[in-house]
Structure formats: structure tokens, C-alpha cells
Amino acid sequence: MTTTATNPNRIPDKFREAMSAFPSGVTLMTTTGADGEPRGFAASSFCSVSIDPALVLVCIGKTAQCHDAFVENDQWSIQIAGAAHVDLINRFSTKGADKFGGGEFVPDHRGVPILPDAAVLIECEAHARYDGGDHTILVARVIEIDLDDRPALLYFQREFRHLDHHDAGAF
Secondary structure: OOOOOOOHHHHHHHHHHHHHOOOEEOEEEEEEOOOOOEEEEEEOOEEEEEOOOOEEEEEEEOOOOOHHHHHHOOEEEEEEOEHHHHHHHHHHOOOOOOOOOOOOOEEOOOOOEEOOOOOEEEEEEEEEEEEEOOEEEEEEEEEEEEEOOOOEEEEEOOEEEEOOOOOOOOO
């Protein structure tokens, strides 16, 4: 393993590099703002927390334009993106972009925008919110899950990748 002297000014760069070495799925988190308009963001910081009750967490940057919507609204949806969603993920990752302008989303029974062709769709509601430095940690209670047969999109070394069903087997 290569080691270098720790320089506090380099920690953010080294931290980003270290985290890029850990493959993760990509999610789209959606809700509505106080004005009823759809809000959302792309996140790779997603994981399960508990089975009983079923809880997951997603982290949102405090400077994200949609941050307040996730603090003010308790109804959320999490879409695990598939290989067909790379352009959509890029749009959701671009500050100031019209995230919902492509017509891919429809409102669910709660009015929360959902992506019908997501690899996994998780209907959820707020369970807790925690301070996480420059992010807010959103813990969500899972209400409903819709599973599709599409493989999920992966993010690894700052690139999107996907596994086809032949790659997804055991080693």
C-alpha cells in the first residue's frame, strides 16, 4: 500500500479519491417542495440501516438547492438507477439543471415524483435527520418497494458502470 505524509490541506482530495475506489449504486431521491413542485438529487451515499423497522439512509449536501424540501417534507421516494439512466443522473447532478424537465417522472399516490422504470423504487417517509458535517443524513422508513428485473447502475472511480445479468453471478 502506498502511503504519503498527511497534509491537512490534501485530506479532501485524498478522501474523494479514496471514496471513488469504493463501488456504489446510484440513487435519485425525490420529494416535493412547499410549493408542490418536484425536487430531487442524485446520491451514491445510500445504504440500509435496519431491517426491523426497515430503514435506509441517504446523505444530501446542505448547499443543495433542494435541501430545504427534504427538511420540510416527510414524504420521499428513492429510485435505484439502472444503466438507461446515465443522462438523467448527470442532469440530477448538475446544479441549476431542470431535473424534471425530461418527463421521466410521474407523481405517486402521495404526489411524490417517481421514476417508473427504476431498477428499484422505494417509497419512504422521514424517520430522522442528523447533522453530518457539510451534509444532512436523511434516515427514511421504508413503506413500499417495487423491484424491477433491470440491473442497477454502479459508480466506481468517477465513472458509471453496469453489470449485465451474466456479470452479476457469484465468484
